[in-house]
Amino acid sequence: MAKTLDGLVLSPVADQAPGQVGTRTRFTYHEEQGRIWAEYEGGDVVRGHLVGTREGDRLDFRYVQLKTDGGTSCGHCVSTVVELPDGRVRLEEIWEWESQEGSGTSVVEELPS
Template sequence: MARSLDGLFLAPVTDQAPGQVGTRTRFAYREEEGRIWASYEGGDIVRGHLVGTRADDRLDFRYVQLKTDGTTSSGHCVSTVSELPDGRVRLDETWEWESQEGSGTSVVEEIPAPAARG
């Protein structure tokens, strides 16, 4: 099993469609005893949250987000956790909207923790 997501920051490798998660979006993950949760923001996302479970290297979670245009959306995602050759974590994701039409795949990878704000 790949290492814990607790305390990690991840970002998408490529942009999705406008109004969705993109390369400027940052995820702050937490993990405890098979439970995962994260908050995210950036790009077209003002604030987002996800919550779910982890079994070995499989994540299963629901997400909800507020976009800069004031609309909200929600969906379901299943991700596979792996470790890159340099030791960073990678999530290969398959997602589908529950609040609107659409589905797809995405990849997010671990990034350095953001600098503390003074």
């Protein structure tokens, strides 16, 4: 199993659609006994939270966010934890909105220290 996510700061490697998470968004992860949670903000997201579980290298969580235009949205995501050659963590994500139409994939990586 890859290293703990606790205390790691990750960021998307590419921008998603307008009004969503992008390269200026920062996720601060926490992990304890198979439970994960994170706060995130930046770009078009004023405040976001995710909460879920980790089993091995698989994360399963739901997310909710407040955007700069005052709108809110939520969804579900399953991620695979990958350890990069330099020791940083990458999450390869498959997500789906629950509050609106849309789904896709994304990649977030631990920021270099």
